[in-house]
Amino acid sequence: MSAVFNFTFVPWFRSVAPYIHKFRNQTFVIGLTGEAIAAGKLQSIAQDLALIQAMGVKIVLVHGFRPQVNEQLAAKGHEARYSHGIRITDSVALDCAQEAAGQLRYEIEAAFSQGLPNTPMAGATVRVISGNFLTARPVGIMDGVDFQHSGVVRKVDVGGIQRTLDMGALVLLSPFGFSPTGEAFNLAMEEVATSVAIALRADKLIFLTEVPGIRMQPGEPKGDDNPIDTELPLAAAQKLMATLPTAQQPTDTGFYLQHCIKACQAGVERSHILPFAVDGSLLLEVYVHDGIGTMVIDEKLEELREATIDDVGGILQLIEPFEKDGTLVKRDRTEIERDIQTYTIIEHDGVIFGCAALYPYPEARTAEMAAVTVSPQSQGTGDGEKLLKRIEQRARAAGLESIFVLTTRTMHWFIKRGFVPTEPDWLPEARKRKYNWDRKSQVLVKKLV
Known part of the structure; x- marks a missing residue:
């Protein structure tokens, strides 16, 4: 008990x-x-x-x-x-x-x-x-x-x-x-x-x-x-x-x-x-x-915006439970601070309830949508779709032709939203070198054009 x-x-x-x-x-x-x-x-x-x-x-x-x-x-x-x-x-x-x-x-x-x-x-x-x-x-x-x-x-x-x-x-x-x-x-x-x-x-x-x-x-x-x-x-x-x-x-x-x-x-x-x-x-x-x-x-009260350095603590608090259960790859504070300009967040009444990061690979005209997280308290309310839409807008604005995700648990959510499974060999060379073959993440791609 x-x-x-x-x-x-x-x-x-x-x-x-x-x-x-x-x-x-x-x-x-x-x-x-x-x-x-x-x-x-x-x-x-x-x-x-x-x-x-x-x-x-x-x-x-x-x-x-x-x-x-x-x-x-x-x-x-x-x-x-x-x-x-x-x-x-x-x-x-x-x-x-x-x-x-x-x-x-x-x-x-x-x-x-x-x-x-x-x-x-x-x-x-x-x-x-x-x-x-x-x-x-x-x-x-x-x-x-x-x-x-x-x-x-x-x-x-x-x-x-x-x-x-x-x-x-x-x-x-x-x-x-x-x-x-x-x-x-x-x-x-x-x-x-x-x-x-x-x-x-x-x-x-x-x-x-x-x-x-x-x-x-x-x-x-x-x-x-x-x-x-x-x-x-x-x-x-x-x-x-x-x-x-x-x-x-x-x-x-x-x-x-x-x-x-x-x-x-x-x-x-x-x-x-x-x-x-x-x-x-x-x-x-x-x-x-x-x-x-x-x-x-x-x-x-809900605001969808790009993250600032003041949001690092809120992002860490949001993603920590998902890192612990293996849904997300572990990211430390230093890494998030370094990449904070890549993050989009959903904030409600001063509390962060969702985030996603966009890591571009311009040479391959694509980008990775990473650290996709929605708080259990607001899952099912459309926050995930809002984050995806904003990430797509950012990728198109950068002249990219596609976005991709690596996931072990949520592939069906992405497939329902236009992502297509592909082999890890499809990944840009720089991302392929960091691919964790032991984790066996599924690679899914969505065309933007």
């Missing part, structure tokens, strides 16, 4: 490490719905947030309280009223909101204060600090509806929040703001989280919600059985939003999407919609390549 655990844990932990490095000192704003707390998910979410903070991420947590306020209203025989997707906050609803906020803040602070041995919180010290960081103004009257004590964010105390984060504390915000005259306004959690993320220039805005994400739209290619669109470029999100009716309920497709779009338009590069029903959804979204919910981005 121990050996099996080690076999699975070590590669997994190594695959997570690049994200740990990348997100250290970044700022995440988390919008936690009151429904998640009502569903009993607070303890596990607090544990995951404590773990993320322990890895160097600065966290602002904004909690909602929609079901809690409605419960208080029902207990007082008062009806919850909404218009335009916004709560109408009369004096009774304001009292209920203040009571619910106080109770929830107490529960959240308690959740972050756990420290029992043999739990994820053992040894954790999470200092939770709340404050009057938000200035608000009234919604006012819209289409003849007086929203009374409902408000919108007017100003965020960026300096105060930033100083608190820099002290190592987690900032907890309730959906309340205050006017300069001291009047309290009930705010929407989604609007608070979005406004704070924009003001802080946060690296991520994450909503933990009742919905699993944005479902694939008709006509979109589905790479697997996941019906959720895990990566939605801003332009596509805007196009989708334009086709949707006005969002009134949290389960409406556009309810959280509109805030993700607003954040991305204002400079928050990544906004996420995650299901709180999935245990560990925060960790799965942040530290796993494809995530679990929907990420709205203001540009495609």
Whole structure:
């Protein structure tokens, strides 16, 4: 059992490490719905947030309280009223909101204060600090509806929040703001989280919600059985939003999407919609390549480009497992540094997920495509085809007539893409001298003209 655990844990932990490095000192704003707390998910979410903070991420947590306020209203025989997707906050609803906020803040602070041995919180010290960081103004009257004590964010105390984060504390915000005259306004959690993320220039805005994400739209290619669109470029999100009716309920497709779009338009590069029903959804979204919910981005995170000297470490980390199992020939750091200009890489969110090198033999009008590697995490997503296409483009630009590969394990992949098996004697003289007859690699050639 121990050996099996080690076999699975070590590669997994190594695959997570690049994200740990990348997100250290970044700022995440988390919008936690009151429904998640009502569903009993607070303890596990607090544990995951404590773990993320322990890895160097600065966290602002904004909690909602929609079901809690409605419960208080029902207990007082008062009806919850909404218009335009916004709560109408009369004096009774304001009292209920203040009571619910106080109770929830107490529960959240308690959740972050756990420290029992043999739990994820053992040894954790999470200092939770709340404050009057938000200035608000009234919604006012819209289409003849007086929203009374409902408000919108007017100003965020960026300096105060930033100083608190820099002290190592987690900032907890309730959906309340205050006017300069001291009047309290009930705010929407989604609007608070979005406004704070924009003001802080946060690296991520994450909503933990009742919905699993944005479902694939008709006509979109589905790479697997996941019906959720895990990566939605801003332009596509805007196009989708334009086709949707006005969002009134949290389960409406556009309810959280509109805030993700607003954040991305204002400079928050990544906004996420995650299901709180999935245990560990925060960790799965942040530290796993494809995530679990929907990420709205203001540009495609995947980049296909030629490698630079700064990519040597990432290339070594990518190819090492394939060298160990004999799929690739061993290459040391010095060799890769020397030949770095021959490499093309696929980078996703700062992590290298694929590479290939092009070694030209101009005298024979051909070139070797070598060190072809795609991370197991992104195999089947078309990254191999993208690398092959770029290598072919580079070879044609150099005036070459063909490319060839030497492989012992993946000949069928290349044959399906137009390569033809041939004998080692076909190789250019300079490459033939380096051919390892003991390895017995299959030689495959693809004509480019």
